[in-house]
Amino acid sequence: MNEQSERAAGRQFTDEQLQDLVVSTDSGARSPTSRSVALLISGLALAWSLFQLWIAQPQLWFAQYLPVLNSSQTRPIHLTFAIVLAFLAYPAFKASPRRHVPLVDWALAAVGGFCAFYVFLYSEHLALTARSGLPTPTQVVIGTVGLAILLEASRRALGPALTVVGLVFLLYAYMGTGWLIPDLIEHEGLSFSALINAQWLDTAGVFGIPLGVSTAFVFLFVLFGSLLDKAGAGNYFIQLAFAGLGHLRGGPAKAAVVGSAMTGLISGSSIANVVTTGTFTIPLMKRVGFSNEQAGSVEVASSVNGQIMPPVMGAAAFLMVEFIGISYLEVIKHAFIPAVISYIALIYIVHLEALKKDMPALGEAKSFGGMIVRFFVGFAVAGAGFTALIYAVGALRAVAPALTGPIMMAVLLAVYVGLVAVAARRPDLALDDPNAKEIRLPTVGQVYATGLHFVLPIVVLVWFLMVERQSPAKSAFYATALMLLIIVTQRPLKALLRGQGEAVGSETRAGFGDLREGLIAGARNMIGIGVATAAAGIIVATVTKTPIGTELAGLVEQLSGGVLIIMLMLVGLFSLILGMGLPTTANYIVVSSLMASVVVSLGAQEGLIVPLIAAHLFVFYFGIMADVTPPVGLASFAAAAVSGGDPIRTGFTAFFYSLRTVALPFLFIFNPTLILYGVDLGTMAGVLQALFVFVVATFAMLLFAAATQGYFLAPSRLHESAALLLVAFTLFVPNVWLDMVQSPFRAVPPAAFERVLAEVPEGTRLRLQIRGPDFNTGEMAETTLTMTAEGASAAERIQNSGLLLMPEGDVVRLEEPMFGSTAAEKLADFDFYSDTPVELAVVQVPRDRLPAQLFYLPALLLLGLVIALQRRRQTKPAF
Incomplete structure (x- = not known):
């Protein structure tokens, strides 16, 4: 494209400048004029790709001639390549030279690469010393230098946000107390050698699951x-x-x-x-x-949504596999419907914009x-x-x-x-x-x-x-x-x-x-991505080594007043703010480490069983919205550079177009069927149920889009938009209305638990309300635990659940659940050795009730009324 056509299009940047914008963000802006340096950078990148192909499939014919490396050896080599290339490819500042590599960058690349490669080179020695709790002074020095250089590499490649967050978590882990640290998450603090050991020398920090x-x-x-x-x-x-x-x-x-x-x-x-x-x-x-802003916004909304589309999902899909402990196919299954209906709704949004402005087709018009x-x-x-x-x-x-x-x-x-x-x-x-x-x-x-x-x-x-x-x-x-x-x-x-x-x-x-x-x-x-996942490991290690992971739920509960919807809004806002300076992958690691379990535990306290995958998708969706949202919104700035529009207005318009992506996480928290949770796709009944969910959810999302755009068959009045929102909400979560009319469970006294457990059909899911002293605070706490009746008798079903019950008249006390069971994990915050017993407070058994889909009927009648009202004003075909 020539400069004249670029000026005619109102663009602020040429094609070369736009490509520079991409490489500055994604692959490094430095392009050395020295052929030998350029070849070195390219050669290192090529070697990294070949190394990754080799370790991906060691069963090939040449495997017998090459050593097979385990994960504790491949991760340091992976990070070595990432750190060295980060300092060679990314300038320190905007004004730093791009045509040559300064000496300080060569030094940082060499030292940082050595610190990472040291973990590979001396992996056996580290297993006998640092990873056994006895780091040597040399190892502590290497770990300290490695952490500092990693954070600088993160700043160069990703901006300052992850570096600042990493430093804050390191200070919190080291100090433990301070005037900025709430009492709820205070701790004694780690020694300096223990901190470095946990973060760099062990396999759970920088070299942990994310990397x-x-x-x-x-x-x-x-x-x-x-x-x-x-x-x-x-x-x-x-x-x-x-x-x-x-x-x-x-x-x-x-x-x-x-x-x-x-x-x-x-x-x-x-x-x-x-x-x-x-x-x-x-x-x-x-x-x-x-308009310039609308054109840029459509591109931003559709491009950012690419992050929620399986199979890659901005690398989050693979992290969910490790964090949640489910298969990759399960992650794809849960993420598919929300991603597809989100894209379908975006197509409908731009269709409505075209109708509102009576836009022409390019060439001969065809039928939508x-x-x-x-x-x-x-x-x-x-x-x-x-x-x-x-x-x-x-x-x-x-x-x-x-x-x-x-x-x-x-x-x-x-x-x-x-x-x-x-x-x-x-x-x-x-x-x-x-x-x-x-x-x-x-x-x-x-x-x-x-x-x-x-x-x-x-x-x-x-x-x-x-x-x-x-x-x-x-x-x-x-x-x-x-x-x-x-x-x-x-x-x-x-x-x-x-x-x-x-x-x-x-x-x-x-x-x-x-x-x-x-x-x-x-x-x-x-x-x-390599630098981001390594730096995010700092946060993961801090969460596991300090009380912040277990006590953050209490802090969020205090801020939200124990109201689940407010808590979800706070978590979404936290994800959004943190994501403004972090790439998708790093943001997901940080927020899911801190907040996913909080959503689950506070939901349980409210009596709502939130699947862990739903909580992870919730924080992930809000994290990716940061690429849209001003004042950062890097994708919005990129689109504005192409369109010639104002980047802030482009960002706000894109956020408005993306309201469906904001609404979806709340919907599948309250109705997990939207992410096919509990739907067995291995049966014909499960496939038919999935198709039904997809069709209804798509229809509901289109109505939601029409309501937020203020146009359906004709320009909508305020009450018509409100009616469309009500219809969409009912189609998405009809169970909310049914729960108001008819309780999903009947309460059973704890003393009758074993009798009821013996009577219910196998596979029935009961809810157990547990009450007892909190392990950390000693105050009384409550949570809701689900239990599936698996086994022939009540005794067998209790044994399979991992619960240890001690009936005493009308009271049923709980001993500490069997180690490794789901119940042990869910009830880990209770103090089973206190003088005040942990007890079974309420048993909730599913009751027969009306199908939630009955509420579709009044919703569809209301929709019919809106259609009748708008048909009188309709001047052009809806499609």
Whole structure:
């Protein structure tokens, strides 16, 4: 794009400046003029990617010639690469030199790299000394220097927020008391050597779970996305979105949403997503009638939502696996419906904006309803094909198990060559100038065949995750391995199939060049994540070594007055504020470590059983909103740079468009079915229930969007918007109304607990209200514990629960639950050795009651009334 067209578009930055904005944030802004230094940085990044590919799959044919490293060895090497590259790639300040690496940065890179590599080099010695509680003075010095350099690397790569938070937690862990530390979370303080031992030398601090997730899972997925993008998949997805949606009313905005959703599958950065898709979509949105701020806001809302879209979710999906202790597939299952309905609602929001402003379509207008029908038909066909593939492979495995693997590989290669042959018949895709006088949007028929081979690695990833039930790391490795083949061979194959035999050599070299650049880009994109997960380990270690993890619930309870909805608002606000200076991954680690258990425990005190996954998703959703929200909102600033709009107004508009993302966490806290909690997808009944939940939730979210936009079939009056909000709320959480009318449980005296437990059907979930002295304060506390009746008799069911009951007349005392049981974990805050006993206060047994869906009827009648009122004022079709 030339400078004249950029000025015409009202843009504040050129393409080069926008790319500089992305690399400054994601991969480091330094670009040395010295060829040897540039080669060193690229070489280190390339070596990091190759190292990660090696440790991802040690069972390959060459594994016998290379040592196999365990997690306590791979994590320090991972951090060594991240720290060294952070100081070489990220300048210290905005005014620092970008064309060469200062001597101080060389020194910090060398010393920081040594401190991290020391943990690998002397891992056996550390196991006998520091990790046994006896750190040597040398080890303490190395750990101290390593922590200081890590925090500086974090400041460079991520900004000051995580560094400041890390320092605050280190001071709190060391001091324990002070005028700024509330009495509730005071402690004796750790000695300096114990602090350094816990944070750097042990395996639970900097080198703990967050860095382990970055090493084992996140790098591979980021690398996979980088290779896909370098191969041309990002451009393909954008073009496909425009071919399918660009012809609709407000089509560029709808295409921006879908394009960003697909790009979000391969990009972990909302800012890179904004710039990548926004340079094309934002000018086209402005062209059909969106203001500068609206165009930027649509791109921001859709790009940031890419962080909640499985399978990567800004690396949070893999962290949830480790923090919650559930499988990766379970995380995907719980996160899928909220993410999809959020994107569907955003498409509807921009559709409503197009209706309000009577925006034209680009080219010949097409039917929005027809597009939806075609989408669902295509989705059904793809689903049927995938199901048929599962049965076909199952049959092959039953007939010839030894040949299944080779045959599947041969078929995969044949399909790949066939799809490349189809793509070779069409010219390669190139983005058009969005500011050209005449826009000619491509058709789906012209675009879809040019990049179908990019879908194969995604299919392989899904296959190994969902069908073969392999680990995320192994699944990502196989998908990445196929991507390596594609990026190297697609160019020469196309040249050969197009009859350009003389170009095969040059295209092969270009393919290897793409491979090299993709590997380097993937590693550079990981610098910030690697440093962030290591620095966030400081917070995790502090939470485990001090009372803040267990006592924060009491502090939040005091602030909220014990009211759950106020507590949730405080937690959401805390997540939002903390996220304003942190990347998604670091913010999720910090807030979930502090707040997820608080949501669960305070919910239990209110009698609401909040699943741990719902609490984690709650803090995660609010954390990602920080990329939107002023005054920081980095994605909003990036979008404003493209659109020429005001960044603060862009941020507020994007936040308004993202209200659905703010509302969703509250909804699935009170109705966990929205995240398919308790829904068994292994049965037909479970699948049908999931489909029902999806349809109802989507419909409710569309009504919520219409209410917040002030437009449904016509401009809405205030009472109509309020009615739409009421209908949407009822469809989302009908159980709230039913609970007001009919209690879900009947109370049973504790003395009758065993008799009732013997009578209820197996699998019944009872609620037990436990009362007793708090272990830390001695004051009386209450909580609600769920218990599933598992076993043939009451005694067996009690034994399976881990509870130890001591009936004494009408009172049922509790001894400390069996070690390792769920009950022991849930009741850990009670003092079972106090003179005041811990006792079973109330037993709540589920009662038969009306289905909550009955409240859909008055809600739909109210909706019908709103439709009747608005139909009188409707002047244009709703779709």
